[in-house]
Amino acid sequence: MSGRPAGPGLVARFWSLAEVRWAAIATGLFALGGVAQLLESPPALWWALYLACYVTGGWEPALAGLRALPERTLDVDLLMIVAAVGAASIGQVFDGALLIVIFATSGALEAVATARTADSVRALLDLAPERATRLLPDGEEEVIEAADLAVDDIIRIRPGERIAADALVLDGASDVEQATITGEPLPVAKTAGDEVFAGTLNGTGSLIAQVHRPVGESVIARIVALVEKASATKAKTQLFIEKVEQWYSVAVVVATLALFGVPLALGAELQPTLLRAMTFMIVASPCAVVLATMPPLLSAIALAGRNGVLVKSALVMERLADTSLVAFDKTGTLTTGSPRLAGVHAAAGVDTTELLRLAAGAEDPSEHPLAVAVLTAAQERGLPVPPAGDFDSTPGHGVTALIEGRRVAVGRPSLLDQLPDHVAAETRHVVTHVEGAGHTAVVVVVDGRPWGVLALADHIRSRAAATVEALTALTGATPVLLTGDNLGAARHLAAEAGIADTYAGLLPADKVDRVRHVQARGQRVLLVGDGVNDAPALATAELGVAMGRQGSDLALQTADAVLVRDDLSALPAMIALSRRARRVVKANLLIAAAFIIVLVTWDLTGHLPLPLGVAGHEGSTVIVGLNGLRLLRQSGWRQTT
Template sequence: MSSSLTAPPRDVAAHTLSQPRRSAQVWSVLAMAEVRWAALATALFLGGMVAQAAGAPSAVWWTLYLACYVTGGWEPALSGLQALRERTLDVDILMIVAAILAVTIGQVFDGALLVVIFSTSGALEAFVTRRTADSVRALLDLAPERACRVGTDGDEEVVETAALAVGDIVVVRPGERVGADGEVVEGLSDVDQASITGEPLPVTKGVGDEVFAGSLNGTGALRIAVNREATDSVVARIVAMVEEASETKAKTQLFIEKVEQRYSIGVVVATLALFFIPLALGHAFEPTLLRAMTFMIVASPCAVVLATMPPLLSTIANAGRHGVLVKSAVALERFREVDLVAFDKTGTLTLGTPRVAEVEVLDLGAISTETLLSFAAAAERPSEHPLASAVVAAAQERGVAIPHATDFSSTPGRGVTATVEGRHVWVGSPAILDEVAGRRDVGDARLLVSELEEVGRTAVVVVVDHSPAGVLGLADQVRPGAREAVAAFTELTGRTPVLLTGDNERAARRLAEEVGITDVRAGLLPDEKVEAVRTLQEQGRRVMLVGDGVNDAPAMAAAELGVAMGRHGSDLALETADAVVVRDELGTLPKVIGLSRRAHGLVKANLAFAATVITVLVLWDILWVLPLPLGVAGHEGSTMVVGLNGLRLLRRAAWARADRGLRT
């Protein structure tokens, strides 16, 4: 029976979440297919250009251009036809009709260019976008599929975690994941619940303490009374919150997408009117058709599409080059709207790994700082606890020799003991001072512990030969550049960022003081982080939340913009986020905000120029007679101007000055 527990086959969530996993895989395949078709269309277009410039027979480059039409235009054409079937009209069908009309008047190059532009922008969007609803599949690795339930007769049986009921008693052995939310009724252990609360270190859990499904048990055995149904566990609520918030955000569209249907309908209606009304009045067929075709070409939104997408896609590419993956143009638009930044603590503003910040010796005459650290490191070296690794690393960094330890033993929630150079060494939590009560230095040790904890340190007591010898102060390491990033965000948004963390109040405030944050909200569970974000939104703030863990995902989905740390971010956070800081460099985010604002300004300038050219050409064609070659030249010329203007944001110089003088 124990073997089943130590090697469970799969997680129970796989039964209920397998469909999102398959959906995500299909979506990825489709996205890559779009990229391949767009790449082929571009290659055929470039081949046609080379053949035409080299003076090859017209049949050669015409064939290449027409092949470009097929490979790059079939998907927009299919999308447009599906829209027509649903009695809507979008820009896809309008662009395809415009491209076909360009062929009928001999402008095959212009039509092929239009197809390449359209298919490439669509492929890039598909490549960088993932449906955030599919991100719940990352939770498959949290809750185990089975648990060991204790029956009324005391016998143990392995059951599906979904079958656990409130009041059931389950046994969680060392190294296993907790199968259900509940309360410890027997045992003592260190439980790693970072995936739920974001706390950087395992938390000692004893009788009466609450534990969460998906948290990882340490070295002790626990008996837990289930106090929530599987469908109401913290993990299940995270799934629900991510899905709900993601569905709400998915309704957001680019401005151009909001107006494209009305614009397309207007162009089609106007084209038909320009064709049928003159015919009804007795005008000749061919000149009337040519005028209507000219109108559709000059009124087609090529320049409008290029006014919008190249600046946004150039910005996305520039940000990607500097380590920030922005998943869509919609997400990039949200960057410019951000007026308040909220940070998670552990793994975001900090590295998520503890370090020894202080080594305090109680009696320097009896033992030196180096000796205290060497004894502590020797005793901790056999341990797998994160604090043990930090103590050993501190000794190594300071060049302190670590002697060999014997008689090692570990007690959950208390610490480790060992014999080092013939002396009995005990390293553990401040609770071990109760075991040496009455010793001369216990009061001094308690005072040191209090002082360290007051400034947000985790205190570790070192007892040598049953007498307190010193206290180590451990702290999470502040991420390099965090303070500078906070200052940059303050300058860009006009507001100091907010800290939202599941860690304790003292540790949170210590970190906030180091990086320059004044608004601290600590001890938050995932649903409380969501509530904090919504409270800020109700105050009129547009929030960007930067985090890395499963516990951050619901709040990231609820915020206007969610950003995940790439190197150590959980799968759920990475998939839920609108953007990912690939190299965990927080200093890149203010630049993306600045670059997004510059892109928005460029889009507005492009739209104004494109709209002016289209208006002039359309009025010319309606009020007078616009020669087709002149109409095509004006239309394509404006298209190229706004396209090249948008590509300016690809330059390194654009990134270098992205966040200068852009305070809201």
């Protein structure tokens, strides 16, 4: 997903969860019991294995259900335990053990998902350093814990350090990599008066800054809070399901007790009355309903996985069908996330090839992303890169070097401020044109004369426009763009992708507000992003989808699904697959409900033999299971872009 193996540490982390251990043990005992039964071993052996499965897999939900009873709450977990015990009491211990395994495994998966989300949110705080260098009034320095920084403290930020707090620059100049906060693809020049954020990475310059926000209220800390709050809010959507489970559980228990108690009160014999009541509880159990839902959704998840999409749960796969609007982040999502040369604007009398060759020579010693883009462009054109001498880099401005006896300067448009107005005027017009088109302007000056402007841009992904068109047709609404980048770059990219609504210059909290605003209009938003700055919005949206190759750990963990191959065309295919899965689920639920109604009616109004009841119950399970497995076929994945 992110290019890193899970490793034994992750396995050990999950194994440390009690739910995972008990579910694994219960499943193993169930499998051993099944093998022993098939091999016609002594009944005492496989009965013992099944009963051990009961204990290991059922004690936690049973205890939780019993503790909930004083609060007048009866859930399906406790009902399943009672049904399992009832099945065992009339000799159907295999059916009971199967119920136990299903619910134990479900609880384990939920525990794993919760643990992973909590770990990823805690890991976000590691972006901010543990220590900071504070300047004392007498000019001395002291290294303190970052958590001890207070508002108005003066800190020194050295080259290559992560910034410990949100602060205002007092002195110095540097480029700061702050994509984790704003999503901007390139380092941002910082000088006196500019704000820097905790957790961002300082470049090659040194900064003196004044803390202006408590550490616990920094932008990065607020991102954590937003993710946690949004995740908790999203969990409330399950309240309706819990209410249905409650009523169903009460109805089955009341009906079972009535079916057992009333005939006894009227003088019926104990054994046949108990047999009928237990048969009712078995045929009324929701196993068929559960399996009517899960096989198609899990099959769809498996099919999506084979095509480069990781869908994290069956609930996510089902809810994808409700998507009515898709919102995209820009950098690293609709674009590749790395700048490339988009154009060369040479001054009059200057050869474009010579301009690019000299610029590449000057940028060769630099590690700045813009330098990499210039060098790559020169290499792709087969230009020999001349060696650079007397190289110098000025953070926030650019680089200078001696190339073949000529002094070459490459950097931001601020280089033109050092030249007379009549010399720089024409180049300033070119810069304005380049930036108006949404590109980054890089000025090249040779021996004090402007030679031209290089236009750099973050390239749109190859299938972005086709994906936007397909999503528009599928959802009935044109996707929107939410980005922390500047408005010019955002509008240029949106025009290429076919997006009309663009919201630029957004911080993480702004993206959350925008998502909530759209949701307030009744639309179900699917947000696609890749960075830490997208995580709160990913959690706030009904569904979040992260880019797998370049996505931050928090985005990958917060998102409900991951495009492992960064293939945007998988988005419409994923939504279409979810809608097909939902149709299969509805058909399966009708089949399962029909079986339950017929079997329960038979048991209540006639005499349903226990073997026939079990056969009908298991038969409905097999039918809906096989129907759901149809979605495993590759033909179910239909990419339209």
